Amino acid sequence: MYDKLFPPRKIELPSGKIVLQKRSRTPLVVLLLVICTIASAQFTGFSLRLLVTRIHEFFTIIIAMIPPDWQSLSRIWSPLLDTIKMSLLGSIIGAVVALPVAVAASANIVQSKLLIVLSKAVLSLLRTLPTLVSALIATFVFGLGPMAGTVAITLFTISYVGKLLYEQIENVDMGPFEAMESLGMTRIEAFRFAVMPQVLPGYISTSLYCFEGNVRYAAILGYVGAGGIGLLINEGLGWRDYPAVGMIIFVLIITVYLIERVSEHFRKKLI
Amino acid sequence: MNTIEKQLGAAPRRSLYLGTIAVIVGALFIWSLTAVNFNQIEQNSLKIAKNIIYGLTHPDTELLFNVSKQSVLYLLLETVAIAFLGTVVGAVLAVPLAFLAASNIVPKPVSWLTRLVLIVIRTVPALVYGLMLIRVTGPGAFAGVLTVGITSIGMLAKLYVDAIEELDKRVLESMTSVGCSTFEKIRFGIVPQLLSTFLSVMIYRFDMNMREASILGLVSAGGIGAPLIFAMRSYKWDQVGSILIGLVVFILIIEFFSNKIRARLVKG
Numbered sequence: 001m002y003d004k005l006f007p008p009r010k011i012e013l014p015s016g017k018i019v020l021q022k023r024s025r026t027p028l029v030v031l032l033l034v035i036c037t038i039a040s041a042q043f044t045g046f047s048l049r050l051l052v053t054r055i056h057e058f059f060t061i062i063i064a065m066i067p068p069d070w071q072s073l074s075r076i077w078s079p080l081l082d083t084i085k086m087s088l089l090g091s092i093i094g095a096v097v098a099l100p101v102a103v104a105a106s107a108n109i110v111q112s113k114l115l116i117v118l119s120k121a122v123l124s125l126l127r128t129l130p131t132l133v134s135a136l137i138a139t140f141v142f143g144l145g146p147m148a149g150t151v152a153i154t155l156f157t158i159s160y161v162g163k164l165l166y167e168q169i170e171n172v173d174m175g176p177f178e179a180m181e182s183l184g185m186t187r188i189e190a191f192r193f194a195v196m197p198q199v200l201p202g203y204i205s206t207s208l209y210c211f212e213g214n215v216r217y218a219a220i221l222g223y224v225g226a227g228g229i230g231l232l233i234n235e236g237l238g239w240r241d242y243p244a245v246g247m248i249i250f251v252l253i254i255t256v257y258l259i260e261r262v263s264e265h266f267r268k269k270l271i
Numbered sequence: 272m273n274t275i276e277k278q279l280g281a282a283p284r285r286s287l288y289l290g291t292i293a294v295i296v297g298a299l300f301i302w303s304l305t306a307v308n309f310n311q312i313e314q315n316s317l318k319i320a321k322n323i324i325y326g327l328t329h330p331d332t333e334l335l336f337n338v339s340k341q342s343v344l345y346l347l348l349e350t351v352a353i354a355f356l357g358t359v360v361g362a363v364l365a366v367p368l369a370f371l372a373a374s375n376i377v378p379k380p381v382s383w384l385t386r387l388v389l390i391v392i393r394t395v396p397a398l399v400y401g402l403m404l405i406r407v408t409g410p411g412a413f414a415g416v417l418t419v420g421i422t423s424i425g426m427l428a429k430l431y432v433d434a435i436e437e438l439d440k441r442v443l444e445s446m447t448s449v450g451c452s453t454f455e456k457i458r459f460g461i462v463p464q465l466l467s468t469f470l471s472v473m474i475y476r477f478d479m480n481m482r483e484a485s486i487l488g489l490v491s492a493g494g495i496g497a498p499l500i501f502a503m504r505s506y507k508w509d510q511v512g513s514i515l516i517g518l519v520v521f522i523l524i525i526e527f528f529s530n531k532i533r534a535r536l537v538k539g
Contacts, residue, residue: 036355037356037359040351040353040355040416041356043348043349043352044349044356044411044415045411050408054407054408055407058403058406061403061406062403082306084303085303085306086303086306086307088299088300088303089307092296092300124523125519128482128523128526130485132486133486133515136503137503140319140323140503141316141319141320141323146306150306216394216396219396220396220397220398220399223398223490224500230398233399234402237399237402237403249394253391253394256394
């Protein structure tokens with residue numbers, strides 16, 4: 001289609017042979033992107049002037065956060081621990097539940113087409129649902145508090161670990177599995193001894209990585225009343241108590257950094 | 272004793288190591304159990320859950336398909352616009368930061384400092400940026416664009432850095448040896464190596480930003496989140512159902528196309 005509109009350029013080589021050079025599609029892509037950008041800017045009311053004249057407000061807030069309010073540290077500990085507990089519990093339960101779901105979604109292990117399609121659909125549905133939205137729904141069912149947050153994180157972990165795990169299972173070397181089946185093992189035994197050793201490092205590493213991300217997600221879940229440190233952030237910003245917010249963010253950064261370091265260490269060991 | 276049994280016996284025994292890890296994980300699990308309590312689940316929780324499921328499966332089709340300013344389609348369009356423009360803003364801002372953080376371009380202290388800044392940017396939750404930026408622009412989609420932009424910087428820059436540090440320097444050396452100018456070296460030596468990775472990362476981030484933008488409405492920074500939370504707070508689960516269905520279908524469609532484009536980019 002594109003080649004018909006813009007005919008390829010003909011180049012005659014010194015040997016007399018004629019070759020065709022297709023026209024570049026870059027201008028079309030760039031044009032499309034520019035149109036999309038301008039349309040989005042119109043749609044969202046993007047205005048550079050407003051940004052330039054008012055952006056100092058943003059930095060005023062950041063400067064107000066420094067130095068952080070050390071007095072508020074004592075109030076932060078318990079919600080921070082709640083946040084970590086929520087993400088830990090959600091990650092562990094989610095990672096454990098993800099295993100059977102992922103197995104049910106792997107086309108090379110399970111024979112029933114229906115089960116595969118169903119599990120894959122459930123996994124992608126859960127994955128598209130933003131964590132905050134599932135947390136909100138969970139607060140209606142489980143009441144306000146860390147319970148709702150844990151449920152939301154569990155759901156997200158199932159979808160994330162489940163998807164990556166079934167992709168790994170579908171890519172394993174099926175030779176040992178078939179060999180064990182031919183020796184008379186059941187499919188479950190063959191899965192345990194032929195497939196599990198191949199996917200286990202990847203599975204644990206994905207779960208750890210997911211846990212890292214979950215700490216970050218859990219930090220905002222308090223905003224919808226699902227427990228953890230988010231509630232304090234919201235309160236602090238609402239009352240314009242910026243030093244306290246600065247303290248929370250400072251503590252959060254250190255916590256996330258430490259957890260990332262530890263989990264990175266173990267993930268490197270696994271692979 | 273045959274060879275197979277010998278081989279089996281030669282396998283390293285790591286039961287102590289594995290046992291320690293199992294005990295630690297178990298202890299952490301029990302420790303984290305103390306955060307949740309089941310007392311809060313009241314008798315009517317089940318009834319509420321039933322209502323929610325009924326509403327989600329019987330969506331408000333009126334809301335889903337009409338074309339007013341409150342309709343799901345319009346809100347989705349706004350969300351996409353926020354995500355798209357936010358990705359563009361973030362992608363542009365991330366490029367200089369990425370070059371400053373690449374240890375093969377700038378001296379060690381500079382790259383270390385930039386990485387620290389990137390970690391800080393990445394850790395602050397999106398909603399916090401949203402709440403702060405609303406003070407700058409006032410509530411609305413514009414605040415959402417800036418929020419998405421800033422939150423994207425962290426991840427984009429990190430992935431850019433990986434691409435920059437893998438630059439093949441031999442290409443540049445051979446270009447120097449045939450007498451290319453600096454501009455030519457950048458245009459034909461560096462840009463082709465980086466562009467496809469950068470684009471692929473941007474498209475991936477756009478995908479994530481769709482999700483990010485759909486919750487920004489919670490802090491009144493535009494997008495589909497605000498009507499969603501209003502519908503929830505007023506227990507109109509059929510409206511929640513139609514919004515969520517629209518959102519999920521839309522995100523899945525975008526994910527499908529972005530995966531297609533990225534696969535083509537990687538193949539070249």
